[in-house]
Amino acid sequence: MFARVLLAFSLILSLGATTTASKPDSLYLVNHYTKQEVYIPMRDGTKLFTIIYTPKDKSENYPVLFNRTPYSISPYGEAMDFSFRRGLFPAFLREKFIFVFQDVRGRFMSEGKFEHMRPHLAQKQQPSQIDESSDAYDTMDWLVKNLSNHNGNIGMWGISYPGYYTSCAAINAHPALKCVSPQAPISDWFFDDPHHHGAFFLAGMLGFFAAMDIPRQQPYQDWIETYDWGTPDGYQFYMDLGSLSNVKTRFFGDSIAFWNELVDHPNYDRFWQERTILPHLKDIKPAVLVVGGWYDAEDLYGTFNTYKSIEKQSPKTENKLVVGPWIHGGWARNDGDHIGNVSFEQKTSLFYRDSIELPFFVHHLKGKGELNLPEATVFMTGKNEWQSFDQWPPKTQSAQKLYFREHGKLSFQPAASDEKAYDEYVSDPANPVPYTEEITFGMTREYMTDDQRFAAKRPDVLVFETEVLTEDLVLAGPLTAHLKVSTSETAADWIVKLIDVYPKDAPDNKWTREGQKMANYHQMVRSEVIRGRFRNSYEHPEPFTPNQVEEIELDLQDVLHCFQKGHKLMIQVQSTWFPLIDRNPQRYVDNIFEAKPEDFVKATHRLYHSQEQQSFIELPILETTD
Numbered sequence: 126m127f128a129r130v131l132l133a134f135s136l137i138l139s140l141g142a143t144t145t146a147s148k149p150d151s152l153y154l155v156n157h158y159t160k161q162e163v164y165i166p167m168r169d170g171t172k173l174f175t176i177i178y179t180p181k182d183k184s185e186n187y188p189v190l191f192n193r194t195p196y197s198i199s200p201y202g203e204a205m206d207f208s209f210r211r212g213l214f215p216a217f218l219r220e221k222f223i224f225v226f227q228d229v230r231g232r233f234m235s236e237g238k239f240e241h242m243r244p245h246l247a248q249k250q251q252p253s254q255i256d257e258s259s260d261a262y263d264t265m266d267w268l269v270k271n272l273s274n275h276n277g278n279i280g281m282w283g284i285s286y287p288g289y290y291t292s293c294a295a296i297n298a299h300p301a302l303k304c305v306s307p308q309a310p311i312s313d314w315f316f317d318d319p320h321h322h323g324a325f326f327l328a329g330m331l332g333f334f335a336a337m338d339i340p341r342q343q344p345y346q347d348w349i350e351t352y353d354w355g356t357p358d359g360y361q362f363y364m365d366l367g368s369l370s371n372v373k374t375r376f377f378g379d380s381i382a383f384w385n386e387l388v389d390h391p392n393y394d395r396f397w398q399e400r401t402i403l404p405h406l407k408d409i410k411p412a413v414l415v416v417g418g419w420y421d422a423e424d425l426y427g428t429f430n431t432y433k434s435i436e437k438q439s440p441k442t443e444n445k446l447v448v449g450p451w452i453h454g455g456w457a458r459n460d461g462d463h464i465g466n467v468s469f470e471q472k473t474s475l476f477y478r479d480s481i482e483l484p485f486f487v488h489h490l491k492g493k494g495e496l497n498l499p500e501a502t503v504f505m506t507g508k509n510e511w512q513s514f515d516q517w518p519p520k521t522q523s524a525q526k527l528y529f530r531e532h533g534k535l536s537f538q539p540a541a542s543d544e545k546a547y548d549e550y551v552s553d554p555a556n557p558v559p560y561t562e563e564i565t566f567g568m569t570r571e572y573m574t575d576d577q578r579f580a581a582k583r584p585d586v587l588v589f590e591t592e593v594l595t596e597d598l599v600l601a602g603p604l605t606a607h608l609k610v611s612t613s614e615t616a617a618d619w620i621v622k623l624i625d626v627y628p629k630d631a632p633d634n635k636w637t638r639e640g641q642k643m644a645n646y647h648q649m650v651r652s653e654v655i656r657g658r659f660r661n662s663y664e665h666p667e668p669f670t671p672n673q674v675e676e677i678e679l680d681l682q683d684v685l686h687c688f689q690k691g692h693k694l695m696i697q698v699q700s701t702w703f704p705l706i707d708r709n710p711q712r713y714v715d716n717i718f719e720a721k722p723e724d725f726v727k728a729t730h731r732l733y734h735s736q737e738q739q740s741f742i743e744l745p746i747l748e749t750t751d
Contacts, residue, residue, distance in 0.1 A: 150215045154207045157181055157218070162201070164236075165227070165267045167260055168252040174198070174234035174344070175264065178205070178224040179274065186276040188490035189268055189301075190222040192283055193261060193290040195337070197233045198226040201346050212284050212308065212457035214478050220487060223275055225268060229290060230260055234344045241337075241383050242314055242400035245293065261294035269301050278490045281411075282306040284454045285424060292402050292431055295409050304489035306482070308416040309453055312427035312434075313401035315393045315663065321426075322655035322679065323393070323663060324618055325717075327707040328359055328560070329423065329568035331372065338381045352376055359566040360559055363704035368725075369718045388718040393663035403434045412443040414485050414498075416477075418451025419506060419684070420464055420573040429603075429683050432517070446501040446517050447481055448685070449473045450509075452570045456482075465571030466641055467648055468634040470509045505599070506650070507625060507687035518602030518683070521748040526741040527591075527694070529734040535591045535696060539739055546735040550585045550699075552617065554708045554725040557701030558583055568705060577624050577647040580697060587732055590626060590695040598688040602745030604651060604681035608698070609738040611675065612657075614728035615668040615713035619677050620702045622652040623742070624695035625688055647695065653681040654706055658713065668713035674738055684745075696742060700730055 164172035231239025288310030417428025461474030499513035658666035710724035
């Protein structure tokens with residue numbers, strides 16, 4: 126039973142889609158649409174299983190909305206269901222499109238071999254040379270030639286992995302493809318999903334690969350039941366697991382092929398470089414709507430870097446950005462009015478669906494309505510209001526340095542000459558800092574807004590904070606941490622968390638959990654990790670020299686957050702974050718996936734903040750007119 130629960134969690138986390146729908150919507154589908162199942166041939170002869178829902182009303186021609194997924198396009202056969210259509214909502218049904226869903230190559234009912242993040246081929250000389258771009262192109266070519274009652278226009282969307290397939294389809298796009306919406310798209314698996322700056326996201330990914338990569342002998346319709354891990358307590362499970370080398374010996378064997386690839390490629394080598402789609406987002410012809418959530422623990426990197434890559438490499442493309450206060454796929458999964466204990470005071474998902482997503486597709490595919498979307502529509506957390514900008518990051522922001530100071534202080538003024546040179550802590554892989562207080566096996570949806578008071582009490586977490594703010598402080602754009610550090614050993618991870626500390630009299634809200642209080646709540650706003658061996662190069666890692674001061678530069682990604690008057694800004698620095706990321710042995714080994722028990726050792730880490738060795742956070746401060 127627990128295996129099924131974990132599997133369902135892994136799938137929902139990855140799909141970013143709602144799993145329920147009201148019965149009237151499914152009934153509307155049955156009464157107003159017909160269903161067709163076809164195998165569509167690709168240029169190499171492989172046939173991809175595709176389901177097509179077409180309006181019964183033939184009085185007009187309709188555009189096509191197309192979704193490609195590795196997560197199953199069920200239900201198969203005669204059953205018709207709109208409840209699992211990965212991000213569409215009932216208004217799309219009533220607006221009427223031809224809906225096309227496809228199992229990607231090698232998944233579920235489609236033929237061929239599945240490959241994670243299949244490398245894009247810029248030049249294709251033979252029919253045997255295929256990629257996800259060509260599979261999308263061939264499918265669309267078949268659709269325009271074989272479907273009746275279509276108007277010649279196709280749009281694509283997808284959340285998470287399907288967002289990646291949407292990005293792929295926009296490259297060398299079929300002429301019929303008029304618009305695309307990559308939502309929380311995967312982009313580069315060394316910086317989103319499995320890795321964050323080289324650190325392995327253990328809690329989120331072990332169950333994912335266990336569910337995704339069990340070998341199949343033939344096309345199938347149901348998910349293959351995965352492993353029973355035997356406990357809901359992920360912290361204890363992964364501690365008992367020990368080194369990651371035990372994953373293969375105790376569970377996977379050679380059955381999960383991509384796990385072997387992960388182990389064989391611990392660095393940013395050609396294997397990973399070939400699997401990033403970002404360099405190929407050039408000369409994009411369809412209009413683009415990139416969508417993401419501030420609290421997407423998986424593909425926030427993909428959201429911003431997909432948008433930025435298109436801006437840079439395809440400047441003539443109509444390329445818009447939307448970011449709301451959402452978890453991974455939250456705009457399609459829930460109302461977007463809260464995450465965990467944090468309230469956003471409005472149903473942000475409904476605003477996006479009604480005012481942005483549906484009008485985007487209707488305008489580009491049906492030529493109906495005015496579409497005056499700003500370049501960037503983003504939700505300001507902390508103040509809980511939508512903002513519009515004519516570029517992202519905004520023009521009216523400037524980078525300012527917030528310095529670490531002695532006695533746990535943060536200041537916009539650098540250290541004085543007589544200040545203490547550093548703070549230190551002992552990091553012990555045998556007692557890692559938990560990433561959440563919850564008893565959970567995987568990666569929780571709420572951890573990115575969780576109260577961080579529990580971590581502040583740990584002796585192996587450094588805490589720095591400003592004085593109480595006398596006016597609002599708005600951050601808009603990318604954050605970068607510049608740390609001067611040393612370690613007594615030869616390896617270390619560095620985690621930096623940006624935290625909004627609420628006033629001592631902050632009231633509870635309707636979402637405040639029982640036993641929790643918002644007074645002095647330490648809300649995590651942004652967090653990121655870097656595996657220290659990659660401080661100078663992701664391709665060529667190197668050990669630390671014990672007790673030698675070195676610089677760590679860590680991009681924490683973008684924010685739009687208001688630290689309100691009366692609040693404080695806090696930074697926490699630590700070296701374990703378990704089991705969200707795997708444990709660094711702290712004794713340098715060539716491949717952490719193959720570390721031995723004796724490689725895991727305590728180490729003393731120092732963060733320097735003297736005049737000579739300054740550590741600081743580069744903040745994108747927005748100029749306001751209030």
